[in-house]
Structure formats: C-alpha cells, structure tokens
Amino acid sequence: MMSGGVVVLIALAVILGLAGILVILFITLYNGLVGLRNQARNAWAQIDVQLKRRHDLIPNLVETAKGYVKHERETLESVTQARNIATHAKGAADASKAEMALTSALGQFFAVAERYPDLKANQNFLALQEELSSTENRIGFARQFYNDQVTEYNTRIQTVPSNLVAGMFGFQTMELFQIGSEAERAVPKVQF
Amino acid sequence: MWEQIRSNRRRSVFLIAALVVLPLLVGWCLGWMVAPEGDKVGLGLAALLLIVMLPIGWFGGKSLVLSSAGARPITHDDAPRLFNVVQEMTLAAGLPKPPRVYLLDCDAPNAFAMGAPDDGVVAVTTGLLMRLSRDELQGVIAHEVAHIVNEDAEYMTLAATLVGITVTLSELVRTRAEFSSGRRRAPRLEHRRDAALVALAALVVVLAPFMARMLYLACSRRREYLADACAARYTRYPAGLASALEKIAAQAGEMQGVGQDVAALCTVNPLRDEGASFFSTHPATAERVRILRAMAGGAGLADYERAFRSVAGGGVIGPRSLREATETPIRAASAEPDPPEIERARETVDILHRADGALFVDCPCGVRIKKPTGAAGMTIECPRCGRANRLPLARPPEDGHAPAFVFQPGRWQSFQCSCGGVVQLSPSFAGTQVPCPRCGAITEVLREESA
Numbered sequence: 001m002m003s004g005g006v007v008v009l010i011a012l013a014v015i016l017g018l019a020g021i022l023v024i025l026f027i028t029l030y031n032g033l034v035g036l037r038n039q040a041r042n043a044w045a046q047i048d049v050q051l052k053r054r055h056d057l058i059p060n061l062v063e064t065a066k067g068y069v070k071h072e073r074e075t076l077e078s079v080t081q082a083r084n085i086a087t088h089a090k091g092a093a094d095a096s097k098a099e100m101a102l103t104s105a106l107g108q109f110f111a112v113a114e115r116y117p118d119l120k121a122n123q124n125f126l127a128l129q130e131e132l133s134s135t136e137n138r139i140g141f142a143r144q145f146y147n148d149q150v151t152e153y154n155t156r157i158q159t160v161p162s163n164l165v166a167g168m169f170g171f172q173t174m175e176l177f178q179i180g181s182e183a184e185r186a187v188p189k190v191q192f
Numbered sequence: 193m194w195e196q197i198r199s200n201r202r203r204s205v206f207l208i209a210a211l212v213v214l215p216l217l218v219g220w221c222l223g224w225m226v227a228p229e230g231d232k233v234g235l236g237l238a239a240l241l242l243i244v245m246l247p248i249g250w251f252g253g254k255s256l257v258l259s260s261a262g263a264r265p266i267t268h269d270d271a272p273r274l275f276n277v278v279q280e281m282t283l284a285a286g287l288p289k290p291p292r293v294y295l296l297d298c299d300a301p302n303a304f305a306m307g308a309p310d311d312g313v314v315a316v317t318t319g320l321l322m323r324l325s326r327d328e329l330q331g332v333i334a335h336e337v338a339h340i341v342n343e344d345a346e347y348m349t350l351a352a353t354l355v356g357i358t359v360t361l362s363e364l365v366r367t368r369a370e371f372s373s374g375r376r377r378a379p380r381l382e383h384r385r386d387a388a389l390v391a392l393a394a395l396v397v398v399l400a401p402f403m404a405r406m407l408y409l410a411c412s413r414r415r416e417y418l419a420d421a422c423a424a425r426y427t428r429y430p431a432g433l434a435s436a437l438e439k440i441a442a443q444a445g446e447m448q449g450v451g452q453d454v455a456a457l458c459t460v461n462p463l464r465d466e467g468a469s470f471f472s473t474h475p476a477t478a479e480r481v482r483i484l485r486a487m488a489g490g491a492g493l494a495d496y497e498r499a500f501r502s503v504a505g506g507g508v509i510g511p512r513s514l515r516e517a518t519e520t521p522i523r524a525a526s527a528e529p530d531p532p533e534i535e536r537a538r539e540t541v542d543i544l545h546r547a548d549g550a551l552f553v554d555c556p557c558g559v560r561i562k563k564p565t566g567a568a569g570m571t572i573e574c575p576r577c578g579r580a581n582r583l584p585l586a587r588p589p590e591d592g593h594a595p596a597f598v599f600q601p602g603r604w605q606s607f608q609c610s611c612g613g614v615v616q617l618s619p620s621f622a623g624t625q626v627p628c629p630r631c632g633a634i635t636e637v638l639r640e641e642s643a
Contacts (some may be wrong), residue, residue, distance in 0.1 A: 035452070039286070046283055059621075123602030127272065127620035134276035141284035144428065149286070 023029045029165045036153040040174055043146035049176065050138045051086070057135065058083045058106075065109075070160035075112050079105045096177070097192060099139075106132065143177045150174045197342055200415070204347040207411050211354035211404055215242060218361045218400045238361060244356065245357050246350075254306045254313060263315050264547035265295035269618035271295070271543050274321060277330050278314060281337045283527035285425035288314065291340060295321070297544055305336035306347050312340040318544060322537045324436055325530040331423055331438075338422035344415045351408050358404040362397050370576030413475050416510045420480055420495035428491040428523040434484035441477040469550075479504060489571045492520035539619075542604050546616055552604040553581050560603070583608045586635045594625070596636040609633060 015086050062076050070075065082105040086098040110129070120126070154173045156168040165171075211336045223234020225533030253529065268275040275293060282290040283339050301320035306313045314336045324332065336618045339345045424430040430595045486499035530536070542562070545552070551563045555574040561581065563572050572581045584594040597615075605617045613630025617637065625634050 020423070032341060043286060124622070126602075127622060130272050130276065130620075134272075134280060137276075137280045138283050141280050141426070145284055145286045 012092055014100055024159075026165060029162045030169065032176040033153070033156060033162060033166060033169075034189050035172075036149065036156060037171065038061075040146065040153050041143065043149045044177075046142040047139060047146055050135055050142050054102070054132065054135045054139070055083055055087050057128060061109075061125075061132065063121060064122065064124050064128060065113065068116050068122070069112065072112050075105075075109050079109050081105075098142075103136070147176050196197055198525060200342050200344065200347075200418075203411060203414075204351075206344070206348065207351055207407055210407055211358070212242065214355070214404050215358045215361050218397050219459070220359060221359070221396045224447045225390060225393050225397075228564045241357055241361065242354075245353055248353070257306065257314065257377055258294060258315065261296055261315070263296050264492060264544070265291045266295050266543065266547070270546060271539075274316065274329065274333075275328065277326065277333050280335075281330065281334045281426055284334065284340050285337045286421070287337060287341060291337065295543060299443075300445050303336050304334050307340060308346050309340055309343065312337075312345070314340075318357065319541045322437055322533065323443065323542075327427075327429060327432035327526050328436035328439065330427050331429070331436045334423035334426040335419045335433060338419040338426065339415070341589050342415065342418060342422065344412075348408075348412060350417070351411070355401075355404045355408050359401040362401045372635065411502060416475055416480070417483075417500065420508060421493055421500075422483060424484060424487060424491045424496055425520060428520060429482040429525070430487045430491055430496075430522065431525070434481045437477050437484070438482050441481075444493070444592075477538050483605055488518050488521070491522045495520070497553040546618070549614075549616075551583055551606040551614060552616070553606065554603075555579055555581050555584060562604075583614070586610060594636045596638050597626075599637045599639060607635075613625055 035150075060079070063164060064081055065076060075171040080086075086095070086102045089098040090171040156162045157171050157173055194629065196335055198586035216235060219234040219236075219238025219241075221234070223230035223232065224238070262586050264517050266274065271293075280487060281287075288310050290310070291307065291314045294313060294315035296317045298317040299319040300325050301317055303314065303316040303320055305315075314333065316332070320329070356543075360523070365419050367602065383618055395470055427433070479579055483499045483503045485497070486503055487495045489495050489498070493509050497507055500506070500508055513638055531539075542552075545562045551561075551572065553561045553563065553572050555561055555577065557574060557577040557579065559576045561572050561574060572583065574580070574581060586597045586607055587608055588610070589595050595610060597617075599605060599617055599621065602619050604619060607615055607617075609628035609631060611633065613628045615626055615635065617626065621637065624637055626637055627634055
C-alpha cells in the first residue's frame with residue numbers, strides 16, 4: 001500500500017510538471033503572437049503617418065508651383081483633387097486606390113515641372129521635391145516593414161505549435177499591403 | 193530577425209562575462225606575484241576598477257565619444273537629404289525612434305552608430321556626406337541603423353571598456369614588474385610548484401589582453417557581416433552599400449579623435465589599413481563588397497547567406513531567421529539624380545559652419561562671406577572688395593506686425609535680432625516665423641518673391 005501511494009504521488013508530480021511546462025509554453029506562444037500582432041499594427045500606423053505627411057506637403061507644392069506653371073492648370077488641379085480624394089478615403093482598399101492615383105498625379109506633375117527651368121530653380125520647390133520624394137520612399141519602406149511583420153505573423157499563425165494557440169484565441173491572419181505592379185513599387189515615383 | 197537579436201544578446205552576455213572575468217584574473221595573478229598573500233588585494237583592486245569604470249562605459253560612453261570626436265548635432269533643416277535618409281531607414285528597420293544625427297568634421301568618409309534602439313545615435317563624417325550618392329548614403333545609414341537594431345552598438349561600447357580595463361591592468365603589471373624587479377622581494381620560490389605557478393601567473397597577465405581583444409574582435413566582425421545583411425534587406429539594394437564601401441575604402445584615411453572602441457562601430461575600420469588582419473575589428477572591405485555584389489537573386493537574409501557562402505564559406509545568419517526569411521526582390525537604383533559633388537561639398541561645409549555658429553553674409557560685390565563667430569563685432573569686411581558689410585537687421589515692426597526679415601531661400605542666411613542675437617536660416621527654411629535664440633522674440637520671415 002505504501003509503495004502504491006508513492007507511485008501515485010510520483011505520477012501526480014510528473015503530470016503536474018508536464019502541465020506546468022505546457023502552460024509556460026502556451027503563455028510564451030501566446031505572448032509571441034500578441035507581440036508580433038502589435039508590431040504589425042504599429043507598422044501599419046507608420047504607413048498612415050507617412051501618407052498623412054504626403055497629404056500635408058501637397059498644398060505647399062501646389063502653392064509654390066502655381067506662379068510658374070500657368071499653362072498647366074489641369075495638372076495642378078488633378079494633383080489637388082487626387083489629394084482631396086485620398087484624404088477622405090475610407091477603408092484600406094479605397095485608400096490604397098486613392099493613394100495610387102495621387103502617386104501617378106504627382107508623377108505627371110513632376111514630369112511637367114521638368115519643362116519649367118524657373119520652377120526647377122526655385123529653392124522652395126527643390127526643398128519640397130526632396131521632402132516629397134523622401135515621403136514616397138518612406139511610404140515604401142514603411143510598407144516593406146509592415147509586409148515583413150505581417151508575413152512573419154501569418155507564418156507563425158499557420159505553423160505548429162502556435163497555430164493551436166492562434167486557433168483557440170481567434171488570431172486572424174493579416175493582409176499584406178499590395179500596391180500596383182512590382183515595377184511600380186520598385187522605383188520611387190518622383191521623376192525628374 | 194528576433195532570433196538574430198537574441199543570439200546576438202546571448203553572445204554578448206558571454207562576451208561581457210568573459211571580459212569581466214579576465215581583468216579579475218589578471219588582478220588576482222598580479223597580487224599573488226607581488227606577494228603570496230596579495231592575491232586577495234589584487235582581486236579587490238581589479239574589482240574596484242571594474243566597479244568604477246563600468247558605469248562610465250555604460251552611461252557616459254556615448255556622450256564621451258561624441259564630444260571627444262567633436263560631433264555636432266544636426267537637425268532636419270541643416271541637412272534634409274541626410275536626415276530624410278535616416279528617417280527612411282528608421283522606418284525600414286522598424287526602429288521605435290529615429291536616432292539622433294551627428295556630423296563629424298573629417299575628410300575620411302565614415303560613419304558610426306551608438307546607443308540602444310530607443311535612444312540611438314548615428315554620426316557621419318563630412319567626407320561621407322560629400323562623396324556619397326543618395327543610394328550609397330542609404331546603404332551606409334542602413335548598416336548603422338542595423339547596428340542599433342541588433343543592439344551591437346550598446347554591447348560593443350561596454351565590451352570595449354572592459355578590454356580597456358584588462359589592457360590597462362596588464363600594462364600596469366608589466367611596467368611595475370620591470371620597474372621594481374631590482375629591489376622587489378620576489379616571492380620565495382621554495383618549491384618547484386611555486387615557480388611553475390609564478391610562470392603561469394605571468395603568462396596569464398601577459399596573455400589576458402590578447403585574449404580579451406580576440407574575443408572582442410571575433411564578435412565584432414560577425415556583427416559587421418550581419419549589419420551588412422540587414423542593410424541589404426532594409427534598402428532592398430545591396431549595390432548601394434557595396435559602392436559606398438568601395439568609395440570609402442578608396443578614400444581610407446585616419447579619423448581623428450577616434451579610438452579602438454569607436455572603431456568597432458564604424459562602417460569601415462577608421463584606424464588601420466584594411467586587410468583581413470587577425471586583429472582587425474572589421475572584415476576586409478573588399479570581401480564585404482564581393483559578398484554584397486554576389487547577391488544577385490534578392491536582397492533578403494537568405495540571399496546574403498548564399499552570397500556569403502559562395503564568397504567566404506561558412507555562414508553568418510541563424511537557421512531560424514533563414515527559414516523565416518521572406519522573398520525580397522532587389523529594387524532598381526533610385527531614379528533621382530544626385531546633386532554634383534562640388535555642390536554637395538559646398539552644402540556640407542555650410543552645415544559645418546552653421547553648426548559652429550558662423551555668420552552668413554552676402555556682399556553686394558557677389559562674394560558670400562562665412563564668418564566664424566567670436567570675432568569682434570557684427571561688421572564683416574569683404575575679402576574681395578573691402579566693403580564693410582553689416583549683418584542685416586530684422587526690419588523694425590510695422591503697425592501690429594512682428595519685426596521682419598526678407599529671406600532668399602536656397603542659402604544660409606544670418607540676421608540680427610533687435611536684442612543683438614544672431615538668427616540663422618537654413619537654405620530649406622520653410623516657415624513664416626523664427627524665434628531669436630537669445631531673447632525668444634519672433635521675427636516674421638518674408639519670402640523674396642512676396643516681399
């Protein structure tokens with residue numbers, strides 16, 4: 001009888017120990033997923049910040065260019081219009097479409113600006129051009145980081161063992177931020 | 193990337209532990225050699241040195257290095273291009289906070305990084321800013337940001353302090369031994385065992401600095417490769433860093449005011465001639481360039497690992513990071529033409545002048561005068577026509593308006609506030625008001641065209 005009691009005790013201890021290890025593993029996996037998800041969300045917020053920065057720069061650009069490109073009213077207006085649509089876009093799909101339209105409007109504008117040496121010599125314009133092209137780059141890099149984070153997160157959700165935890169707590173896969181064709185993504189939009 | 197950082201951290205802890213043990217060992221041996229009972233005293237002294245030096249290395253290292261190298265803090269208005277590139281790489285690396293940017297007055301192109309991810313510092317030399325195109329600058333900044341993200345900068349500063357302590361102790365022992373060998377009462381070597389122990393202790397004391405250095409170097413070289421791999425990944429453009437490294441190597445010169453500790457943090461070793469020397473903090477630049485150039489298929493960590501294997505053999509990146517690595521296509525070169533080198537040089541020199549508080553005045557004869565502050569008065573004589581130029585004054589306030597200054601964008605301009613303080617406007621100044629740094633009064637800035 002005595003020895004039977006000891007065996008039960010040992011078995012209990014082993015079970016408890018295993019359960020403890022499982023709990024710790026579980027907590028680690030869960031926290032890892034939460035951490036990754038938060039990083040991806042932060043990365044998304046960064047894209048937003050940079051998009052907003054671009055919207056803020058455009059009125060200045062239009063104001064500066066107005067005096068020089070008198071015969072290109074419609075190019076300027078299309079930039080302003082694209083910007084207004086982009087600032088009021090709701091939802092990710094809408095926003096990404098509007099941002100792409102804005103990018104192409106800006107591209108056209110900078111192509112047109114090429115024909116106005118006076119404008120290209122304007123220091124204010126040059127400074128704005130640097131800021132805008134950097135903002136384009138920043139949007140690109142923020143998106144790149146976001147996509148890297150999301151890929152890592154999604155892989156984690158879909159692979160053993162963290163998929164079990166993800167399933168139990170309803171971690172959803174996140175969507176990648178896609179934009180245009182790869183070629184369009186590769187080259188900064190501001191042309192000279 | 194997390195695996196990378198964690199393994200870096202593990203290595204760092206091991207490195208730091210080893211580097212803490214070494215000076216203690218040296219102190220102990222040293223004490224014992226002086227007198228058999230002195231071992232505890234020696235150990236205690238070494239421990240005391242550690243306790244005093246470590247906090248200095250840990251907390252004061254950054255500002256100490258920056259001030260000893262004569263680094264000047266830079267804002268966005270000073271150097272928009274550099275600043276924007278730093279911002280871009282901050283986003284690409286997902287750094288929680290952009291590092292502060294410093295400029296060093298040094299013709300040798302180089303850069304270094306220090307600090308933790310939430311309080312980083314990136315310093316570049318004027319030589320770097322003048323010579324590199326935007327893509328190249330991006331590569332170098334990405335490499336430095338990678339050092340911050342991978343937590344290299346923090347640990348390596350600490351490790352360098354520890355190496356310094358071991359070296360100091362060991363040197364101390366050696367000079368003491370030579371100095372006092374004549375009159376010192378040698379430990380009584382009554383037994384052969386004692387003689388052997390003294391020899392062993394002496395060996396430890398002599399070898400410790402080498403061991404400390406080698407431990408340190410083994411770590412720092414691996415980190416260089418890793419930072420290169422990360423830079424390629426952040427920029428998606430390995431050729432940028434590669435061609436920057438080529439330019440830097442071609443212009444290699446000594447950086448002044450930079451010690452071995454900072455050297456390990458620089459893009460390219462600023463102290464010695466390159467070459468894969470055993471005692472170099474950096475791998476040979478030529479090899480780093482070959483690896484980056486061999487990244488044909490993509491810009492990811494896996495691509496770097498492949499290129500590394502084919503060029504150098506072995507591997508640098510942990511297996512889990514490789515498995516998790518996503519496909520990362522290389523982007524095209526940036527389409528933006530860079531300003532000509534002479535213009536970049538002029539810009540860079542102007543930034544330096546501004547950081548040093550120089551006055552910028554245009555003489556009517558066409559000469560741009562940059563005058564260091566500290567010279568008497570605000571009247572500046574033109575070196576060509578001899579005209580005495582007064583530093584322009586802010587226009588006195590008109591009915592309800594603040595005082596005004598007519599600004600011509602595109603160059604640095606200085607004017608004087610009514611209180612006598614000097615206000616500097618950067619070429620890219622875009623605001624409509626500026627406060628005086630001395631009295632805080634607001635001056636309205638009018639554009640040339642609207643004035």
